[in-house]
Amino acid sequence: MIERTDINSVLMQMRALKADAQQGVSNAGKPSPLLADMTRPVENEGFGELLKNAIDKVNDTQMEASRMATAFEQGDPRVELTQVMIQLQKASVSFQAMTQVRNRLVTAYEDVMKMPI
Helix, strand or coil: CCHHHHHHHHHHHHHHHHHHHHHHCCCCCECCCCHHHHCCCCCCHHHHHHHHHHHHHHHHHHHHHHHHHHHHHHHCCCCHHHHHHHHHHHHHHHHHHHHHHHHHHHHHHHHHHCCCC
């Protein structure tokens, strides 16, 4: 059976965080950690750099999946089949998502190019 005190404790913590976020300050008068993360300056990262980083992450995921599959095929006892399958699915999903983003970018570029000057 679920302990009601645990649920009540979690609800109280969530309410306190909500109140801190709405006030913008915590009980100690310091800025709320949630707001501090949201208000910190964002580095001016160009679109090209952002896209390159995303492609690099997809590549890293695919390389890790390939490495794990090879290790499993070679009989490495530290690598389980479930880990390999999960990593392969992550690589597949990330590649499909990247492909969809690329397709949307190409479509947007074509739409912009068709606009009258």
